[in-house]
Amino acid sequence: MDRLKEKILQEGRYLGNGILKVDSFMNHQIDPILMKEIGQEFARRFALHNIKATRILTAEASGIAPSLSLAMALQIPVVFARKNKPVTMADKSFTERAESHTQGKMVDLTVSSAYLTPQDKIIIVDDFLASARTLKALVKIVAQAQAQLVAVGAVIEKSFEGGRSALSDLNVPIESLATIASFDDDKVNFA
């Protein structure tokens, strides 16, 4: 993912406190050419692990673009956990609470039971793998549904925040497309 790393170097801005702003191509504006490549690269890597998934699970809003791109590559549905349960979601649902790093508050992630079943093999995808708080909430939702987690994908990993080891007991492949080992002032150091 050279194009992704170039984008991070050219357009990413380090705001301090471990927060990298990637608003110009992923979290506010989306570069559709890069996003298509992101989905294809996830698909290529999961194929190397012989992953056969039935659904992708992510969280709104920033997880939707990379997840949809992967869903287009794999031709399987993507389900995005809602942060504000809409009135249209009247079914039985699974909810887990997570702290949002960029919004500084707790959010409830909710998924309708109609779209996560015990027969499902799930890939969880999100924009960042940092402390893995959101990802762990999604993992718990998969467990609530008695579905099988088969892989985790994150576009950008901040390896210094420990999320990967927090997820290691899941024993599934964890793929990130660009891994940041540290920040020096405003300079990004890839792993």
Add this chain to the structure above:
Amino acid sequence: MDRLKEKILQEGRYLGNGILKVDSFMNHQIDPILMKEIGQEFARRFALHNIKATRILTAEASGIAPSLSLAMALQIPVVFARKNKPVTMADKSFTERAESHTQGKMVDLTVSSAYLTPQDKIIIVDDFLASARTLKALVKIVAQAQAQLVAVGAVIEKSFEGGRSALSDLNVPIESLATIASFDDDKVNFA
């Protein structure tokens, strides 16, 4: 868009009060094959109007999928207005308030000024064209940015809610891919 209409007939559920639940393929789970076709069909229709856009504007979260699909077809960026301004958005920004139909509350839609400029030609896209409250807030954001609105696209139009006439003074093409004229009990009547 026969596949879209079939999906609405097969999987849509009318909840009363003008609300159609399309959680199974658009607003909670996303069908990536249908979503790809939606983007391509928007692109085809806007090309017939000779629309040359530089950016797509939508609102999180349900607008992201159809907008990204169109962005992939047109190879132009998509910007999604944020409902909770994240800490990463420190720049000057444009904000408009809109009432969310499915969340029953007012939400502030915010777009960074970095991604909407006076040079931009904007297509606004959303999942629904109903009363057009969200779309009108996005139109005001385009006006704040002094950008040029060139077209509006909605996946599903509920023509009985009057949104199209509320937008008619914009004098831009308004394309919707499936138009619902009325509901009879739980039956959908297309226009």
